Amino acid sequence: MSTIFEEIKACIIDGDDELAVELAEKVIAEKINPVDAVHQGFIKGIEEVGAAWTSGEAFLPDVMMAADAMKAGMDVLEPALANCDKGDASDNKGSIVIGTVKGDIHDIGKNILSALLTAAKFKVYDIGTDQSPENFVKKADEVGAYVLAASALLTTTMKSQKEIVDYLEENNIRDKYYLIVGGGPTSQHWADEIGADGWAETTEEAIKVISNLMVNKPIED
Numbered sequence: 336m337s338t339i340f341e342e343i344k345a346c347i348i349d350g351d352d353e354l355a356v357e358l359a360e361k362v363i364a365e366k367i368n369p370v371d372a373v374h375q376g377f378i379k380g381i382e383e384v385g386a387a388w389t390s391g392e393a394f395l396p397d398v399m400m401a402a403d404a405m406k407a408g409m410d411v412l413e414p415a416l417a418n419c420d421k422g423d424a425s426d427n428k429g430s431i432v433i434g435t436v437k438g439d440i441h442d443i444g445k446n447i448l449s450a451l452l453t454a455a456k457f458k459v460y461d462i463g464t465d466q467s468p469e470n471f472v473k474k475a476d477e478v479g480a481y482v483l484a485a486s487a488l489l490t491t492t493m494k495s496q497k498e499i500v501d502y503l504e505e506n507n508i509r510d511k512y513y514l515i516v517g518g519g520p521t522s523q524h525w526a527d528e529i530g531a532d533g534w535a536e537t538t539e540e541a542i543k544v545i546s547n548l549m550v551n552k553p554i555e556d
């Protein structure tokens with residue numbers, strides 16, 4: 336089984352979107368755990384591309400192709416992730432509004448987290464990238480969610496996470512929501528500094544942190 340994970344990782348590095356789709360379909364057909372395919376294949380591939388870009392061995396077009404392959408494969412896997420057997424299909428652990436903050440278009444990590452939160456039986460409302468604090472709150476009000484999950488991948492857009500806290504405070508609604516932040520340049524220190532309610536480095540930790548928050552507030556009707 337490790338071979339298919341290696342193949343997935345390699346096809347992301349190569350930016351081969353057709354093979355990414357084929358391998359994702361194989362994961363489903365062979366009933367391989369899609370969560371393992373995400374962690375041991377897809378994420379490993381994009382991490383390696385990111386490291387190569389940082390060290391100057393890869394260039395922006397390589398990263399864009401890898402990101403496209405990632406999206407193509409994840410699109411195939413997402414329904415399987417949503418149907419992961421983690422309890423009754425009617426279970427709903429609570430609603431979460433997730434998005435990438437204002438000024439930032441990175442969405443791979445956010446999409447993976449959305450898919451895995453869905454797999455963990457949360458009801459996830461993904462508002463997309465480049466989203467203002469107002470949009471997070473608007474969606475949360477519309478769907479009755481009290482957890483906002485904000486992703487930021489750039490040091491320049493981390494401040495947009497703080498702007499969500501500011502927006503909640505300015506509108507006297509800080510107590511109405513839990514804000515969890517994440518993404519490459521963020522840290523627990525950063526979350527504490529801006530007054531966020533939680534931070535996580537990985538999807539597994541994020542699911543734990545959000546589950547703990549949900550225990551503290553009742554699930555909405």
Ligand code: B12
Nearest residue numbers: 385402439440441442443444486489490516517518519541
């Ligand atoms: C792919 C990528 C792109 C793609 C994005 C495609 C897409 N659809 O997302 C493209 C090519 C478009 C791109 C563009 C840019 N990028 Co870019 N990109 C990356 C790259 C290589 C990988 C990011 C990624 O997807 N990682 C994989 C995922 C799985 O990891 P992740 O996002 O960190 O998410 C995980 C955790 O952080 C966590 N998580 C994520 N979100 C959240 C949210 C919550 C609430 C929680 C709890 C957890 C959580 O869970 C995830 C799963 O484990 C990184 C390098 C890197 N090492 O990160 C650079 C990187 C982030 N980009 C960078 C830059 C500079 C840019 C550009 C400005 C480049 C340019 N000159 O145009 C633009 C920015 C455009 C914009 N306005 O946003 C820099 C940022 C540097 C900095 N200090 O700010 C990086 C670090 C590369 C580098 N080393 O220079 N990029």
